[in-house]
Amino acid sequence: MRKKVTKAIFPVAGLGTRFLPATKSVPKEIMTLVDRPLVQYAIDEAREAGIKDFIFVTSRGKGALEDYFDMAPQLEQELRKKGKDDLLEILKGTNMDSGQVAYVRQHKPLGLGHAVWCARHLIANEPFAVILPDDVIAANKPCLGQMVEAYAEHQGNIVAAMEVPEDKASAYGVLDIKEDMGRIVSTNGMVEKPAPGEAPSNLAVIGRYILTPTVLRKLNKKQTGAGGEIQLTDAIAAARAEGEEVYGFRFEGERFDCGSKAGFLQATVAFALAREDLGGELRAFLQDILYSEKAAQ
Numbered sequence: 001m002r003k004k005v006t007k008a009i010f011p012v013a014g015l016g017t018r019f020l021p022a023t024k025s026v027p028k029e030i031m032t033l034v035d036r037p038l039v040q041y042a043i044d045e046a047r048e049a050g051i052k053d054f055i056f057v058t059s060r061g062k063g064a065l066e067d068y069f070d071m072a073p074q075l076e077q078e079l080r081k082k083g084k085d086d087l088l089e090i091l092k093g094t095n096m097d098s099g100q101v102a103y104v105r106q107h108k109p110l111g112l113g114h115a116v117w118c119a120r121h122l123i124a125n126e127p128f129a130v131i132l133p134d135d136v137i138a139a140n141k142p143c144l145g146q147m148v149e150a151y152a153e154h155q156g157n158i159v160a161a162m163e164v165p166e167d168k169a170s171a172y173g174v175l176d177i178k179e180d181m182g183r184i185v186s187t188n189g190m191v192e193k194p195a196p197g198e199a200p201s202n203l204a205v206i207g208r209y210i211l212t213p214t215v216l217r218k219l220n221k222k223q224t225g226a227g228g229e230i231q232l233t234d235a236i237a238a239a240r241a242e243g244e245e246v247y248g249f250r251f252e253g254e255r256f257d258c259g260s261k262a263g264f265l266q267a268t269v270a271f272a273l274a275r276e277d278l279g280g281e282l283r284a285f286l287q288d289i290l291y292s293e294k295a296a297q
């Protein structure tokens with residue numbers, strides 16, 4: 001029987017320069033989307049998809065991330081003393097069982113493929129998931145869970161995919177479509193950040209992957225690609241060239257690019273509007289300022 005996907009890699013080594021000066025001392029992944037750090041959304045999504053082992057690829061200055069997933073005995077004691085059970089419950093979601101979480105350091109920023117490769121010994125010979133916490137996806141059924149279900153039916157590698165405007169394709173990994181079956185698309189491979197006008201399609205890869213160990217073997221070659229970096233996309237394409245299937249999966253849900261300021265703000269507004277405790281007040285406020293702005297024109 002095929003192995004279940006129980007391990008996930010979270011590449012969180014990036015410097016987050018787009019969010020300077022905030023990221024001078026706060027890892028980008030700890031920045032809050034409404035009231036939870038970005039990384040918490042990724043963890044919750046992985047847990048719901050059945051992930052049991054969480055592997056973070058970190059770098060210098062990411063200590064706050066490790067603390068975040070640790071117990072906080074003093075804080076918990078205080079909350080218990082004050083009878084704040086609701087807050088204790090919220091904290092529970094941040095705790096990981098012993099041995100469930102591992103941190104691997106990427107010593108040099110050599111690219112996403114290299115970051116994933118840094119976790120190779122913790123994956124060994126199993127299929128694994130990769131989640132890029134920058135890509136936040138609002139969905140009824142979390143995106144990785146949708147992909148795990150698709151994986152049960154389709155052998156090979158599966159990457160989340162979404163149509164993007166033609167002039168934006170060069171910011172993504174782009175799928176070379178073989179057969180479009182609707183939700184699932186078989187591919188001939190994929191290209192990382194194609195030059196304008198050279199994208200094989202407008203179906204872009206979004207930061208959720210289910211991959212085979214072949215991809216790790218391909219990363220062993222440490223070949224550089226777009227931007228002079230070791231690209232995950234190239235290793236997946238190499239696995240395809242060797243005969244393994246690579247599928248694109250059109251997920252249900254809305255993706256926010258929280259690696260950009262505009263995307264982070266949009267996610268903040270969308271997630272807050274969806275919240276029972278915040279939505280009403282925020283909606284009224286937004287309507288108000290938008291109305292005043294229009295009236296002033």
Ligand code: G1P
Nearest residue numbers: 112135172173204205206207233
């Ligand atoms: C990474 C991947 C790219 C993918 C994108 C999705 O790029 O390399 O293939 O399309 O994430 O967000 P980055 O955004 O890190 O440049």
